[in-house]
Amino acid sequence: MIPADLGPWCQSPSLREEVDLERIGAYRGLGEVFTEVLEIAGEHTSIAGRTCEGLPLVRVDLPGEESDGPVALVIGGIHAMEFIGVEVALALLRQLVRERGRRRVVLFPLLNPEGYLRAETDLRAGRRRFVRSNSVGVDLNRNWPTHWRTTRLPQRILTFLGSAGSAPLSEPEVAMVVEAMAPVAAERRLERALSLHSFGNKLLVPYGGRWRRPLGSDAHDGHALEVRARLRDRYHLTTPARWVPGLFAYGMELDHFHAWGADPLLVECSSGGLSLTDPASWLHPFRWFNPPDPTRQAAELAVALVPFLQG
Numbered sequence: 001m002i003p004a005d006l007g008p009w010c011q012s013p014s015l016r017e018e019v020d021l022e023r024i025g026a027y028r029g030l031g032e033v034f035t036e037v038l039e040i041a042g043e044h045t046s047i048a049g050r051t052c053e054g055l056p057l058v059r060v061d062l063p064g065e066e067s068d069g070p071v072a073l074v075i076g077g078i079h080a081m082e083f084i085g086v087e088v089a090l091a092l093l094r095q096l097v098r099e100r101g102r103r104r105v106v107l108f109p110l111l112n113p114e115g116y117l118r119a120e121t122d123l124r125a126g127r128r129r130f131v132r133s134n135s136v137g138v139d140l141n142r143n144w145p146t147h148w149r150t151t152r153l154p155q156r157i158l159t160f161l162g163s164a165g166s167a168p169l170s171e172p173e174v175a176m177v178v179e180a181m182a183p184v185a186a187e188r189r190l191e192r193a194l195s196l197h198s199f200g201n202k203l204l205v206p207y208g209g210r211w212r213r214p215l216g217s218d219a220h221d222g223h224a225l226e227v228r229a230r231l232r233d234r235y236h237l238t239t240p241a242r243w244v245p246g247l248f249a250y251g252m253e254l255d256h257f258h259a260w261g262a263d264p265l266l267v268e269c270s271s272g273g274l275s276l277t278d279p280a281s282w283l284h285p286f287r288w289f290n291p292p293d294p295t296r297q298a299a300e301l302a303v304a305l306v307p308f309l310q311g
């Protein structure tokens with residue numbers, strides 16, 4: 001049954017109609033994301049939990065060949081302003097519905113609806129503000145148990161980056177995913193796990209919280225290189241810890257995916273929308289993270305990522 005309380009959200013005015021998105025790109029508001037999920041996935045859609053502010057955490061379950069067979073996990077929109085990641089999650093969902101595969105797919109297309117709604121509200125109001133965290137200022141990608149550490153000095157100074165939370169899993173968004181997927185991982189059925197971010201044209205493999213590479217890193221690299229070979233744009237393979245040497249990312253989903261025994265991949269989708277020849281983009285954080293052609297970029301990434309999930 002379609003969750004009834006998504007209904008009012010689906011009546012929200014279109015972001016495209018209210019904001020001149022010609023140069024920003026044709027992105028969706030929160031209600032439009034929910035509408036799109038329901039249109040694509042219908043009865044496979046459910047509400048898996050609520051944020052602190054009561055916003056729904058939407059989940060889609062697409063069956064595989066066997067009900068208790070292998071599983072692939074997809075997370076989009078863990079960081080508020082990275083709308084292109086949500087568009088890629090929706091494009092993936094469209095493809096996965098058409099081409100059922102061996103694995104059951106569990107997809108959380110927008111894990112940070114509070115942050116997403118803040119970024120959307122800013123766009124509608126014409127405000128240019130960097131938004132990354134949830135409503136209580138926690139970076140949801142520093143709140144996972146693996147390699148978690150209390151908020152580091154750079155984040156304490158640059159508070160807009162968000163804190164790590166008071167403890168691992170302190171945030172309902174992350175706790176919900178872990179509660180849902182940990183039993184699947186314990187049965188060794190979680191085979192693939194993908195998270196969609198932006199920007200930087202990067203394919204990231206573990207670790208974020210350690211310099212050394214983990215067991216299985218050759219296989220992780222192999223999967224990422226296969227994805228890269230299917231992409232028209234140039235993507236660079238690295239680990240979060242080595243992206244900027246000396247800057248570790250503790251408590252990431254990517255490291256937790258690995259701890260679960262899944263083949264993990266984080267995609268920094270696109271190179272964003274910052275253009276040196278367009279001064280209007282220089283001080284517009286939304287544009288830094290989101291390319292002006294989301295439809296093309298999302299479709300190409302989805303084609304490249306389906307075999308990672310189902311191959």
Ligand SMILES: [Zn+2]
Nearest residue numbers: 079082197198
């Ligand atoms: Zn991100």
